[in-house]
Amino acid sequence: MTSAIHVTGLNKVYDNGFQALDNIDINVEKGEIFALLGPNGAGKTTLISAICGIVTPSAGQVMVFEHDNVKAYRKARSHIGLVPQELTTDAFETVWNTVCFSRGLFGKSPNSKLIESILKSLSLWDKKDAQIRMLSGGMKRRVMIAKALSHEPDILFLDEPTAGVDVELRKSMWEQVHRLRETGVTIILTTHYLEEAEEMADRIGVIDKGKIILVEDKNVLMKKLGKKELVLELYKPLKKLPESLATFKLQLANDGQQIVYTYDSTKEDNGAVTLLDALKQDGIKCKDFNTRQSSLEEIFVGLVGKK
Amino acid sequence: MNLHGIAAIYKFEMNRTWRTIGQSIASPVITTILYFIVFGSAMGSRITDIDGVSYGAFIVPGLIMLTVLGQSISNAAVGIYFPRFTGTIYEILSAPLSFVEVAIGYVGAAASKSIIIGSIVLATAGFFVPLDIQHPILMAFFLVITCVTFSLLGFIIGIWADGFEKLQRIPQLVVTPLTFLGGSFYSITMLPELWQKISLLNPVVYLISGFRWSFYESSDVSLGVSITMIFIFMALCMAVIGWIFKTGYRLKN
């Protein structure tokens, strides 16, 4: 696997003495979708800005497809498209001009066919001659995505791409991200919608207080840290759980129609079989059951809380 | 060299110019007309010729310089300050552009606009006094080099400024006195000797003197000295910009 982004020992101390990045090492492979998760102020935007050349790191190195982003900044940067977190757009330019401008900045010759297809895919085609100040916030965000895609980047950074975007549009953006990945684009995104990372990412990096806490394949992470819930549907609702079942720490749900058993899926013996035996002995009959994985959000809160 | 990148910045800035060209032109043209009414006609008729040139004609080069200096500085300053202010500078910083290319784009556009406005002021002056330009090519050279040099200065101010206040005050505070005391409206040989010496510290003196020579073949300082001084000033601005880019001063965190 070639790495798209390879960061080693990256530090950032802002002028006011605040250390926003603390010895970051991270490797993003070509073609993957990598999610950076962390609470407000964790350093996600700073990390992206340092990779893209907007913030000067205090120490460390960033390689973009094996090009040093300082020494070979032209080569490194021409691979990257960035959609920043803040909605920063020109006010008076038209959508069409501003997207063409971005393409030019990256040294690409004009290509109206391509710009047209990008605008169409983002449902911006009918707004192409509108001044940006006349667009809604969600539309502006899409203009910024169009700008980033205009120069055909191999790596796309999306810093909280769906902040302020309605549910429907969010879903369509997820689809777009997957389509982009299919064309070979590497995608790095940050998000507060943890559901989003779960939905989209192949790997997840958790960052807090300027440190990478862990980087893990999403599925492995879910398995590793995931608690599972076994939900049993009862024939007859129970008013109270029998004393004999106390060791299982069960919960009654849905007016006594369900028993919920939480267990650690990483343990060799998860106790589910013993529970079923115990229920049989007490004459409690089940008509159905299912298991549920705890969401990334729960995992994440657990992780950050621990530190 | 990222030529498409330079062209993109230049085009973007020129689009901005065309959107606001009405305002940009109106004010210098009106100012020029006022100067001609007051100094050219009303007072000028009482003032004797200077170096064999009528007073109305004498002030034309100075008036053009006055306009062009102010325009160059404010165009370039606003051009780079605005993206810093709105945050759209992120795109310039993350693009595969060298800082020299960025400067060429912004300074080139600002200078172009000033040259256009300078030419319009010149044409306006033509309505009031007969224009007789002895060395048109040299005149164009002075116009262009002045616009470029002061756009460089404006670019520096636009990067240094951290508020609109500074952005507007500095040109007023610096440029107006320098041009007024730079011999726009008089020949510095008319000053007492001490003030003549002090005047020679003012870079604008050399600009106006050289520019005026291209019109009337009369000047306060020799042509060679004028041209040398302009290039020194230009080199100075470039050195400062080079330093800004090297350190990322006020551009990057």
Ligand SMILES: Nc1ncnc2c1ncn2[C@@H]1O[C@H](COP(=O)(O)OP(=O)(O)OP(=O)(O)O)[C@@H](O)[C@H]1O
């Ligand atoms: N220019 C700056 N000067 C000083 N400190 C800064 C600067 N920019 C950011 N910081 C600080 O660095 C820390 C990390 O900020 P950053 O924007 O990278 O966080 P983030 O993870 O993107 O947060 P969010 O999820 O809210 O976007 C914060 O504590 C912030 O206050």
Ligand SMILES: [Mg+2]
């Ligand atoms: Mg952020």
